[in-house]
Amino acid sequence: MQLLEEKIRREGRVLGTEVLKVDNFLNHQVDPELMAAMGREFAQLFADKGITKVMTVESSGIAPAVFTALELQVPMVFARKKKSLTLTDDNYTADVYSFTKQETNHIIVDKRFISSNDKVLLIDDFLANGQAVQGMMEILDAADADLVGVGIVIEKTFQKGRELLDEKGIHVESLARISAFEDGQVVFAD
C-alpha cells in the first residue's frame, strides 16, 4: 500500500536492525485518515469471503480493525491482554509470548463474542514472530470458528511469523512488507 509505505519512509524511526517505531501514526499517535484507508484496503483484499467478524488484540490493532469492520459491515472484537488470569468458563484464553519484552501475556475473549458460526478476519499492527496472531488462532480453534485470513499493517519478512502462517496455508495480506533495515533505512520487500 503506497500511502503506508510513504508514511513509513517519512515518519518511521528505525532503531537498530530489528525495530521500527511508528508511534507517530499507528500505535500512540494515530492518523485517522490512514486508518480509514487501511480499513478500505483490508475490506477489499478480503471481500466476498463471508466474513462475520473482525478480531484483533488491544490496543494498537483496534484502530485499523474498527475501520475494516466498518467497511465489511460486521462487528469488531478486541481481545483483552492480561498479565495474570482468573480462569472462568466465560472466556477463551491463550498465552502470547513477547520476544521484545521477554514475557508471557494472556489474551482473553468473552465466549459470547466468538462462536462456531463465525468466519473471522484477524487484524494486527505488526507481524514479526507471529505470537499474537497464533494466540488469536488458538482462541478461534477453541470456539470452533473459521479463520478466513489475517490482515497485517506492517510485516517484517525477516522474522518467522509469515513463514509459520504460510506453512498452515493461511491467507495473509500485509499492507507493508519490510525485508530489512539497512543504515537506519527501511528496505521494502518486492
Added chain:
Amino acid sequence: MQLLEEKIRREGRVLGTEVLKVDNFLNHQVDPELMAAMGREFAQLFADKGITKVMTVESSGIAPAVFTALELQVPMVFARKKKSLTLTDDNYTADVYSFTKQETNHIIVDKRFISSNDKVLLIDDFLANGQAVQGMMEILDAADADLVGVGIVIEKTFQKGRELLDEKGIHVESLARISAFEDGQVVFAD
C-alpha cells in the same frame, strides 16, 4: 443521542446499582457503525473550536476517539496505561485511581505528541468519578496545552465526575446520561 440510548436499553446489562456492562458494542465487541455515528456527533458538538488533537486513554476510548479525529481531520493520541513506571524526560505521566479495581495505574503520553500549541478534545467511554479525565487534564497542564472540552460516551450523573468538571468550567458533552439503575433497568437523565 437516540441511537446510543436505544443500544444501551437493548443490549446493556445492568449489574447491581452502579455498573453497566456495554461489552457487546463498546468495550470488547465494538459496533463500528455506532462508533462512526458517535464520531460525527462529537465532531459536530465541538465544531469551530479550532481543535488540533483528540486524546483518549487505551483501550476502550480508542474507537470513538479515532472516528471523532477523522471527522475533525486531526490526529488522535491515546495515552498508554502502565502498572509501573520508568520515569524519563520523554513522557508526560499522571496517576489514575480506579474505584472499581481499587488500584492506581499510570497513564503516559510521549512529549512529542502534545505541545503548547495544541487545542485538545478529550474523549472517553465512561464518566463516573472522573479519574481518567483528570489524569489526562494533568498531562495537558504539564504540556501547557489547551483543553477545549470533554466528550463522553456514557455519563453516570450520580457519580462525582461531572460535578468535578463542571466546577472547573469545562465544556462536557455526554452522548448518553444515566441518572440511575432501577430494578436492573437504565434510567436516563433528561
